[in-house]
Amino acid sequence: MGDITDAIRCALHDHARLAVNIADLGEESDLYRAGLSSHASVSLMLALEERFDIEFPERMLRRGAFASIAAIRANVRELIGADA
Amino acid sequence: MTQVLATDDIVATAQAIGTGIAGPAADAVDSEGRFPREAIDALRDARMLGAFVPHELGGRGASISDLAAVCETLGRSCASTAMIYAMHQIQVACLVHHGHGSAFFRDYLAGIARHEWLLASGTSEVGTGGELRRSLCAVVYEGASLRVGKRTPVISYGEEADAVLLTARRGPAAAPSDQVLVLLTKGDMCLTRTGEWDALGMRGTRSLGFSLDAVASPEQVLPDPFADIATRTMIPMSHVLWSSLWLGLASDAVARAHAFIRSAARQTPGSAPPGALRLAEAVADLASLRATVQGGLADFERRAHDPGALDDLGFAIGMNSLKSTAARLAPHIVAQALATCGISGYRNGTPYSVGRHLRDAYSAALMVNNDRLLAANAHLLLVHKGD
Numbered sequence: 001m002g003d004i005t006d007a008i009r010c011a012l013h014d015h016a017r018l019a020v021n022i023a024d025l026g027e028e029s030d031l032y033r034a035g036l037s038s039h040a041s042v043s044l045m046l047a048l049e050e051r052f053d054i055e056f057p058e059r060m061l062r063r064g065a066f067a068s069i070a071a072i073r074a075n076v077r078e079l080i081g082a083d084a
Numbered sequence: 085m086t087q088v089l090a091t092d093d094i095v096a097t098a099q100a101i102g103t104g105i106a107g108p109a110a111d112a113v114d115s116e117g118r119f120p121r122e123a124i125d126a127l128r129d130a131r132m133l134g135a136f137v138p139h140e141l142g143g144r145g146a147s148i149s150d151l152a153a154v155c156e157t158l159g160r161s162c163a164s165t166a167m168i169y170a171m172h173q174i175q176v177a178c179l180v181h182h183g184h185g186s187a188f189f190r191d192y193l194a195g196i197a198r199h200e201w202l203l204a205s206g207t208s209e210v211g212t213g214g215e216l217r218r219s220l221c222a223v224v225y226e227g228a229s230l231r232v233g234k235r236t237p238v239i240s241y242g243e244e245a246d247a248v249l250l251t252a253r254r255g256p257a258a259a260p261s262d263q264v265l266v267l268l269t270k271g272d273m274c275l276t277r278t279g280e281w282d283a284l285g286m287r288g289t290r291s292l293g294f295s296l297d298a299v300a301s302p303e304q305v306l307p308d309p310f311a312d313i314a315t316r317t318m319i320p321m322s323h324v325l326w327s328s329l330w331l332g333l334a335s336d337a338v339a340r341a342h343a344f345i346r347s348a349a350r351q352t353p354g355s356a357p358p359g360a361l362r363l364a365e366a367v368a369d370l371a372s373l374r375a376t377v378q379g380g381l382a383d384f385e386r387r388a389h390d391p392g393a394l395d396d397l398g399f400a401i402g403m404n405s406l407k408s409t410a411a412r413l414a415p416h417i418v419a420q421a422l423a424t425c426g427i428s429g430y431r432n433g434t435p436y437s438v439g440r441h442l443r444d445a446y447s448a449a450l451m452v453n454n455d456r457l458l459a460a461n462a463h464l465l466l467v468h469k470g471d
Contacts, residue, residue, distance in 0.1 A: 019259045035260070037261045042463050063312075
């Protein structure tokens with residue numbers, strides 16, 4: 001659980017190109033308000049797919065699914081669980 | 085005036101205005117580079133500007149298909165008039181879909197139905213490189229009012245519009261992509277002209293550059309984030325309505341080419357005129373364009389009331405594909421019509437002239453550049469899995 005969150009924060013740091021410090025983001029902070037563009041969100045999705053060896057299905061490729069660290073984690077956990 | 089007309093009357097009205105007013109004025113609008121005043125006044129008098137406002141707010145409750153049919157119909161007569169109508173309805177749709185929860189916007193929509201106000205788009209900005217989803221300017225709250233200033237390379241018919249929907253950052257500290265959409269009425273803003281509009285085509289749209297300064301009320305900011313407004317309404321509505329009017333434009337060019345070939349064939353019975361093959365190609369490509377537009381329109385209408393379905397990546401890719409395909413086919417088809425008509429099409433002022441059509445059609449690939457849409461799709465396809 002902590003590992004997943006750390007990996008998400010790491011991916012945000014490397015790919016999200018946010019205007020804020022990743023460490024300052026809360027679990028529910030709105031990533032789009034923090035400056036996440038749709039272009040950067042694609043890079044973020046790709047990095048997470050590679051890191052967790054998952055593929056986000058079509059229904060998760062929506063704005064809401066990547067709106068916060070908590071939302072991303074819920075999706076990643078669902079996919080890891082489904083693969084296990 | 086309060087009579088509610090059936091939806092097929094909207095298209096019939098557009099047809100009457102197109103053939104009776106917009107078409108006859110189209111060459112003068114084009115050569116003088118002036119606003120198609122007579123056509124827009126006729127649309128206003130026929131209650132066509134408030135057509136998309138729901139019945140309960142006094143409008144005609146038109147559907148997206150109705151608007152697409154109107155744009156196609158007007159596009160046959162005068163592409164500038166059709167584009168002004170399309171851009172206006174795109175703004176109205178943003179208010180209908182994203183402002184219905186606000187008393188201010190419900191009142192304003194009722195005002196559009198009552199007064200037939202003309203709305204323009206203020207999304208472009210000097211320094212953003214044409215990116216819709218990035219703003220430099222920001223809304224600044226000062227006491228009970230809001231202040232915003234923007235340098236826009238283009239506001240089409242900005243001087244003629246009653247209001248402008250403007251994108252800006254949510255506040256001075258907001259990220260460039262954290263945008264809101266603000267409704268600014270003529271009385272709220274000061275527009276200083278910074279650029280002229282003497283263009284190859286679409287000369288009636290009067291797409292001048294401006295420096296805009298406005299003071300408004302905070303309630304004039306649409307409650308939904310612009311990210312949602314753009315994805316769910318502004319972008320799909322733009323791509324569907326623009327493609328529809330380009331379809332109309334191309335249809336008229338093909339109709340002129342067809343008339344030319346029929347006339348030529350009557351003079352040489354027994355042998356097909358030399359341009360007949362080009363006409364056959366144009367007719368085939370026009371059918372492809374029509375199918376593409378109808379497919380995109382049907383997909384948008386199917387999803388229109390389901391925000392989740394509008395947020396699908398596949399839908400965004402489909403809408404970008406629709407626009408880029410229509411914008412590629414339209415000038416190609418018009419060029420085939422020109423090849424069919426030969427010198428009679430090349431010369432201005434004949435029943436077969438398609439010079440204006442060709443110049444207008446070349447704008448399609450440039451307004452939201454096709455390369456930008458293809459690059460966006462190339463990027464989205466990296467994660468899209470298909471249906």
